[in-house]
Amino acid sequence: MSSTRYELLAEDLEKQGINVSEVKQLLKQQHIETPSWGYGNSGTRFGVFSQEGAARNATERLEDAATVHKYTGVAPTVALHIPWDITDDWEALKQQAADLDIGIGAINPNVFQDQQYKLGSVCNPDEGIRRQAINHMLECVGIMNATGSTDLSLWFADGTNFPGQANFRQRKQWMYTALQEVYQALSPDQRMLIEYKFFEPAFYHTDLADWGTAYLIASKLGEQAQVLIDLGHHPQGTNIEFIVAYLIDEGKLGGFHFNCRKYADDDLTVGSVNPQELSLIYHELVTAELDPNTETDIAYMIDQSHNLKPKVEASIQSVCNLQTAYARALIVDRDQLAEAQAEGEIIDAERVLQRAAETDVRPLLEQVRVEMNRDPDPLTAYRKSGYYKQICQARVGGGGQGWA
Numbered sequence: 001m002s003s004t005r006y007e008l009l010a011e012d013l014e015k016q017g018i019n020v021s022e023v024k025q026l027l028k029q030q031h032i033e034t035p036s037w038g039y040g041n042s043g044t045r046f047g048v049f050s051q052e053g054a055a056r057n058a059t060e061r062l063e064d065a066a067t068v069h070k071y072t073g074v075a076p077t078v079a080l081h082i083p084w085d086i087t088d089d090w091e092a093l094k095q096q097a098a099d100l101d102i103g104i105g106a107i108n109p110n111v112f113q114d115q116q117y118k119l120g121s122v123c124n125p126d127e128g129i130r131r132q133a134i135n136h137m138l139e140c141v142g143i144m145n146a147t148g149s150t151d152l153s154l155w156f157a158d159g160t161n162f163p164g165q166a167n168f169r170q171r172k173q174w175m176y177t178a179l180q181e182v183y184q185a186l187s188p189d190q191r192m193l194i195e196y197k198f199f200e201p202a203f204y205h206t207d208l209a210d211w212g213t214a215y216l217i218a219s220k221l222g223e224q225a226q227v228l229i230d231l232g233h234h235p236q237g238t239n240i241e242f243i244v245a246y247l248i249d250e251g252k253l254g255g256f257h258f259n260c261r262k263y264a265d266d267d268l269t270v271g272s273v274n275p276q277e278l279s280l281i282y283h284e285l286v287t288a289e290l291d292p293n294t295e296t297d298i299a300y301m302i303d304q305s306h307n308l309k310p311k312v313e314a315s316i317q318s319v320c321n322l323q324t325a326y327a328r329a330l331i332v333d334r335d336q337l338a339e340a341q342a343e344g345e346i347i348d349a350e351r352v353l354q355r356a357a358e359t360d361v362r363p364l365l366e367q368v369r370v371e372m373n374r375d376p377d378p379l380t381a382y383r384k385s386g387y388y389k390q391i392c393q394a395r396v397g398g399g400g401q402g403w404a
């Protein structure tokens with residue numbers, strides 16, 4: 001009897017000393033959070049492109065997130081952006097999520113869009129505006145309490161566009177005191193994730209520009225504050241896997257926003273242009289995850305808006321790309337790698353990573369999905385389901401969420 005593609009791969013991996021059932025177990029436990037803002041109409045600063053069937057409100061965004069989970073099996077939570085997802089009945093929204101078999105993930109305050117934030121939020125020269133921003137974040141802690149969310153995910157558009165526009169040190173202090181007040185409102189099981197970005201919408205300076213500034217402030221705040229890495233927020237060529245390793249080693253990596261730097265952030269599918277970079281990032285994540293002496297609790301989230309691709313399909317594709325990267329990282333022969341590193345055998349060390357990255361893990365992922373009672377090909381199964389046709393018929397009208 002001839003072997004299946006999965007059996008051949010499993011045999012080959014076992015020969016390398018990889019425990020395939022452990023790998024499958026970890027793949028089944030993978031957890032990727034999708035963003036509610038990935039399901040509504042969105043755009044660039046040049047315009048919003050409406051899509052047929054785009055979700056028009058939080059309820060519909062939850063339906064889409066649940067659909068992505070239904071077909072992938074590894075996207076069980078959805079991140080909310082406030083006020084885009086505001087409701088006057090959080091209990092009902094939480095119940096809707098539970099009925100759809102998903103949970104509410106990170107809560108993202110929005111302190112960048114309203115008119116008063118033109119010159120910044122917590123670093124705004126106007127004290128009253130700084131207070132409004134702090135109050136909005138405190139309101140979001142209340143929403144965490146109401147929804148059972150444990151992550152407050154913070155990103156600030158604060159920065160300046162011109163030399164001399166503001167006093168850097170004063171802004172640094174405003175940022176810290178604001179975050180301190182919000183930090184103090186967290187309960188012990190909640191944490192604050194601090195996201196940095198070195199450009200956009202301010203281009204002269206950004207108040208939390210890089211992992212160093214985010215790390216410093218998170219360290220000063222305390223254990224419940226950690227850094228969030230968004231793949232789109234670095235200068236081109238940055239070695240992100242090094243940042244990952246460094247922050248993990250300090251117990252300060254709390255969250256991820258996956259996307260692709262090619263289009264700054266937001267829209268381009270994770271792993272579409274740079275699968276090698278993604279594999280190397282996952283290699284660091286998995287190395288830490290498998291290390292019994294290292295504790296990690298990282299929220300893996302996608303931050304993409306899908307302005308061009310059909311949104312639910314693009315989300316399924318992104319989740320699948322992250323499964324692929326995870327699977328490749330799980331099959332790295334870490335003993336052989338450690339040996340090559342210890343002996344200074346650079347080529348051999350690199351070849352260990354290459355071997356994993358070049359392995360076709362599709363049969364492994366298909367097997368995992370079947371064992372999770374999912375279709376082995378999530379995208380095709382979704383396309384056949386008729387969901388898209390149904391939402392196109394049902395969702396007529398509605399503007400651009402956030403960007404409208």
Ligand code: PSV
Binds near residue numbers: 037265266
């Ligand atoms: C900012 O560019 C960012 O990455 C932050 O995470 C925001 O919350 C998100 O995008 C909004 O799209």
Ligand code: MN
Binds near residue numbers: 195
């Ligand atoms: Mn982000």
